[in-house]
Amino acid sequence: MVRETAPRTVPTTAPDTAVTLCGIEMTNPVMAASGTFGYGREFADLYDIDLLGSFSFKGTTPKPRFGNETPRIAECTEGMLNSVGLQNPGVDAVISEELPALAEVFHKPVMANVCGGCPEDYAEVTEKLEIADAQNEAQRRPQIGWIEVNISCPNVKSGGMVFGTDPKAAASVIRAVRQKTKKPVIAKLSPNVTDITEIGRACEAAGADGLTAINTLLGMRIDLKSRRPVLANTMGGFSGPAVFPVALRAVYQLCRTVDIPVIGCGGIASAENVLEMMMAGAAAVQVGSANLVDPYACKGIIEELPRVMKQYGIKALQELTAQAQVR
Amino acid sequence: MKNDIMTIQSQRRLAEETYEMVLQLPHAGALTAAHTPAQKQHILPGQFLNIRLDGSYLRRPISICEWTEDTLTIIYKTVGRGTTKMSRMQTGEKLDVLWPLGNGYDLSSFGESGSVSQSAAQPLLIGGGAGVPPMFGLCRKLVETGVQPKVILGFRSAADVFYRNEFETLGAEVILTTEDGSAGIKGFVTDAMDGICYDSLFACGPEAMLQAVDEKAPAGMPGQMSFERRMGCGFGACMGCSCRTKYGSKRICVEGPVLERSEIVW
CATH class of the missing domain: 2.40.30.10 (Translation factors)
Structure with missing residues (x-):
């Protein structure tokens, strides 16, 4: 019997999922979005969260916040409304409890989402995180990679979206944060504006190193039986697969307007969605609501990426972003 | 999970x-x-x-x-x-x-199966409408550890009643109430609480019912109540179902749905 030669293998290199976001290298572009991943604990119990590119932790304010009254959640077609209202334990508890706990289970730079009622609040949270991380740095590498400035939360009366819908106010918050940190500053933008590029440009001019687009769309549901709004807060932020085209459009517009990287966020639920976002020019992506419906959503998307990249003949994800920016 | x-x-x-x-x-x-x-x-x-x-x-x-x-x-x-x-x-x-x-009912206070404290315990279980099902699992668990619970089941009307026989088959003493009186005692579950001897309380049902039960029961008596909230994720990530307690904010999906009576803020 003639011994067959070893099967001929076509030399293939694994698709390259690595990206760089504001100078920080990531093994893949998939981050969990702020407000859908807590401070990582719940998901670390389910899978090794080190496989994430990174994640943006829960919007953090100077003082603890309970948030809005319940109901805070409403079902929608291909999406959901939330009016949580930035419930968080406050920056001091985040530094003393959440970050040390996170260090046990996550060994990559995390994105810190900061929020407040006035520019000084944002500056205070940023400064405290910056100082805590610098002290931390002496022992090991920095835990916080980026500061994400939440100027787009629709669920708080003061701060949040109030800043993100006015170019001057947005710039004032970015400047306040910029002065307190050497880390890359990312402005998370609201889609609830006439022209998102105007806000994006204002943030860039004020010193932002990157943009996240988009936060939730302001929405509302009414209960037919009670004839009252479903949400105790009347209105809330709409997210989920239904908003993906809106997010993609915003990313596309921003990438053609600003010279800083844009993180695509809104309705991403598959590896295909990730590619589409990056073809629009996104340098990285955030997965939000999908985590709430399927706690393994990010893991699934990351594991699917190489296969889907091969399917569409993509060798390296960074090429998609670069090509989109050339056009 | x-x-x-x-x-x-x-x-x-x-x-x-x-x-x-x-x-x-x-x-x-x-x-x-x-x-x-x-x-x-x-x-x-x-x-x-x-x-x-x-x-x-x-x-x-x-x-x-x-x-x-x-x-x-x-x-x-x-x-x-x-x-x-x-x-x-x-x-x-x-x-x-x-x-x-979720956390479920804490039955650690009921001690070893067959012990004296078990047979002497007099828990009262109250379920209203969609709050009845978890009371069944609880009742069975208690019966199996030698406790004889008393049960009040509340419904709107006779057409809504379910599991009365199932509770009785477990050996529990069941009192039925309906709001329109079409089955059992006419009125709310609280109308059936008078004259019942009990030393701990377990309840699940609409929040208005839970509050009424809490007001009717002797102050300071141990009790646990299960709450319902609209949830986003159900496993603690979204903060959609938070509620205030005497010991700070809790997520109904993780630190609940069962709260100790002593920590509830109405």
Whole structure:
């Protein structure tokens, strides 16, 4: 019997999922979005969260916040409304409890989402995180990679979206944060504006190193039986697969307007969605609501990426972003 | 928390807009039968499932009624499109389930099975409407450890009544109330509390009922109550179901749905 030669293998290199976001290298572009991943604990119990590119932790304010009254959640077609209202334990508890706990289970730079009622609040949270991380740095590498400035939360009366819908106010918050940190500053933008590029440009001019687009769309549901709004807060932020085209459009517009990287966020639920976002020019992506419906959503998307990249003949994800920016 | 695909073993209509579904676990013998002292998958009465349904975006949280080694029984009301669709599902169809979720009732105060404290304990269980199912699992658990609970079941009307016989089969003393008087005592569950001797309290039902029960029961008596909230995720990530307690904010899906009576803020 003639011994067959070893099967001929076509030399293939694994698709390259690595990206760089504001100078920080990531093994893949998939981050969990702020407000859908807590401070990582719940998901670390389910899978090794080190496989994430990174994640943006829960919007953090100077003082603890309970948030809005319940109901805070409403079902929608291909999406959901939330009016949580930035419930968080406050920056001091985040530094003393959440970050040390996170260090046990996550060994990559995390994105810190900061929020407040006035520019000084944002500056205070940023400064405290910056100082805590610098002290931390002496022992090991920095835990916080980026500061994400939440100027787009629709669920708080003061701060949040109030800043993100006015170019001057947005710039004032970015400047306040910029002065307190050497880390890359990312402005998370609201889609609830006439022209998102105007806000994006204002943030860039004020010193932002990157943009996240988009936060939730302001929405509302009414209960037919009670004839009252479903949400105790009347209105809330709409997210989920239904908003993906809106997010993609915003990313596309921003990438053609600003010279800083844009993180695509809104309705991403598959590896295909990730590619589409990056073809629009996104340098990285955030997965939000999908985590709430399927706690393994990010893991699934990351594991699917190489296969889907091969399917569409993509060798390296960074090429998609670069090509989109050339056009 | 586990994410499993479960198979519908049976489904039947119990009462007005009320269905009982038995789900087959993916692995035989995955659960500890209630009568077995050793525990494989730790599960407590009061815990819940979060079920993904075609055509709905968010999962539907539904409390666990009871369980065997291989099955979970749930009882749910058809309150919207999602649960209505679920009620039309057939034996053999599959559901994507996150489970077991929530803290469940804490029965550690009931001591060793067969002990003197067990036979002397006089817990009162109160279930209202969709709050009845978790009371059944709790009742069975108590009976199996030698406790004889008293049970009050409250419904709107005779057409809504379910599981009265099942509770009685367990050996529990059952008092039935309906708001219109079409079955049992006319009135609310609180109208049946007078004259009952009890030394601890367990309740599940609409929040207004829970509050009324709390006001009626002797101050300071130990008790646990299970709360319902609209949830986003069901496992503590979204902060959608938070509630205030005397010991700070708690997530109904993780630190609840069962709260100690002494920590509840009405």
